Amino acid sequence: MKNAAIALAVLTLSLAACGNKKDMPTAEQVAKAYEMHMNANLVSELGQRIEIRGWDDLKVDCTSSGPDRVTCVTGGTVDMVGFHGGKQLKPEPVPVRSEFDFTFAKQDNAWVPISAKRKTAATNAEPTVPTTSPQAQEQVDWPASPDGYRELHPDDLAWVLASRLAGQITDENLAQVFVDGYSQARDAFAKQDLLKAKLPAVKERLANLAKTPFFRISYISKERMVGKAAGATKDDFVHGEVTVNDYDFQAKAFPFFSQQCLMGENYGSPVYEERGMRFRFVPWGRMQQPACQLKVEDEGLARRIEQARTKLTLQTRETLYFRLTGERSPGGEMLAEAHRMDLALFETTNPYSSNEGYTPLAEFTLTAPPAQH
Numbered sequence: 001m002k003n004a005a006i007a008l009a010v011l012t013l014s015l016a017a018c019g020n021k022k023d024m025p026t027a028e029q030v031a032k033a034y035e036m037h038m039n040a041n042l043v044s045e046l047g048q049r050i051e052i053r054g055w056d057d058l059k060v061d062c063t064s065s066g067p068d069r070v071t072c073v074t075g076g077t078v079d080m081v082g083f084h085g086g087k088q089l090k091p092e093p094v095p096v097r098s099e100f101d102f103t104f105a106k107q108d109n110a111w112v113p114i115s116a117k118r119k120t121a122a123t124n125a126e127p128t129v130p131t132t133s134p135q136a137q138e139q140v141d142w143p144a145s146p147d148g149y150r151e152l153h154p155d156d157l158a159w160v161l162a163s164r165l166a167g168q169i170t171d172e173n174l175a176q177v178f179v180d181g182y183s184q185a186r187d188a189f190a191k192q193d194l195l196k197a198k199l200p201a202v203k204e205r206l207a208n209l210a211k212t213p214f215f216r217i218s219y220i221s222k223e224r225m226v227g228k229a230a231g232a233t234k235d236d237f238v239h240g241e242v243t244v245n246d247y248d249f250q251a252k253a254f255p256f257f258s259q260q261c262l263m264g265e266n267y268g269s270p271v272y273e274e275r276g277m278r279f280r281f282v283p284w285g286r287m288q289q290p291a292c293q294l295k296v297e298d299e300g301l302a303r304r305i306e307q308a309r310t311k312l313t314l315q316t317r318e319t320l321y322f323r324l325t326g327e328r329s330p331g332g333e334m335l336a337e338a339h340r341m342d343l344a345l346f347e348t349t350n351p352y353s354s355n356e357g358y359t360p361l362a363e364f365t366l367t368a369p370p371a372q373h
Contacts, residue, residue, distance in 0.1 A: 030062075051083070057078075078095070099119055100118055152217045166207075182195075218236070258341075321338065344364075
């Protein structure tokens with residue numbers, strides 16, 4: 001599964017000064033964080049990808065907002081270029097008013113953007129766009145155990161997404177995606193024979209999947225381990241959105257960042273694409289510390305996790321339990337609502353392998369906060 005944008009939580013930026021303040025993110029770093037956030041939450045009007053080419057008119061005021069954490073309030077404009085199909089939409093960069101403020105945390109002596117917050121309507125003199133759909137806030141009878149969720153592997157995901165588009169995909173497009181050999185066939189009769197022979201089974205599978213409301217999907221982390229994805233099995237989704245931070249002695253816990261945690265109420269998750277179909281998770285929003293901490297009171301275990309984390313031999317396996325809401329984002333992606341997240345921490349002896357077969361150092365379960373009506 002290809003991640004269409006790099007999550008802010010794993011974008012590592014070098015340290016520099018911000019204005020007259022020392023040890024703060026620079027305007028360039030904030031602009032790059034803005035670029036990554038926009039690409040992770042892009043609306044179709046801007047194209048498929050944007051680049052920020054200039055930040056001379058970007059105003060940045062960074063202040064400390066906690067231990068090893070700063071909040072940068074922005075103003076002014078950034079010079080933005082949009083791309084669609086690999087082509088630049090306008091010949092020159094367009095100045096776009098800054099609409100987001102950013103929070104950075106220090107990780108490994110670098111400032112890492114961890115959340116983006118849209119400015120209020122009063123600040124920008126225009127209405128804000130809600131990032132969660134009304135349907136995502138409805139009361140849902142979630143299964144009581146993991147067995148109530150259908151497990152998904154990489155080959156399954158496109159099928160599940162397509163099952164939610166009944167009647168919206170033509171037979172030819174279904175065949176191009178799900179019938180082996182159809183796209184390569186040049187003979188019109190051969191294509192027709194494939195449609196007759198294979199398409200009924202495709203439609204039957206999609207119809208069965210359409211009846212399944214709840215799913216679970218597991219990811220292994222790749223963190224900063226270059227080449228680690230090569231060690232994943234065919235049943236593994238691989239991404240780098242879970243970042244475990246250094247141990248907090250006061251809380252007796254490891255803070256961590258993921259698409260479901262510490263992203264803020266107005267932060268949207270990255271867009272995921274499989275065979276041309278896209279989806280994204282509705283963020284939990286209200287999940288803030290201490291909810292997004294991994295509580296480890298056993299000092300011996302905490303030491304072992306901390307040592308693995310600093311040696312880059314700490315892997316995570318994140319399992320999300322979710323449903324497809326039936327809603328769409330402004331960019332047209334299907335929205336998925338996660339209810340529960342299981343997170344297992346592994347100490348691997350080989351940073352280029354998947355964690356299959358390893359015994360977890362620790363396992364944690366987090367659930368989404370109750371919807372507010």
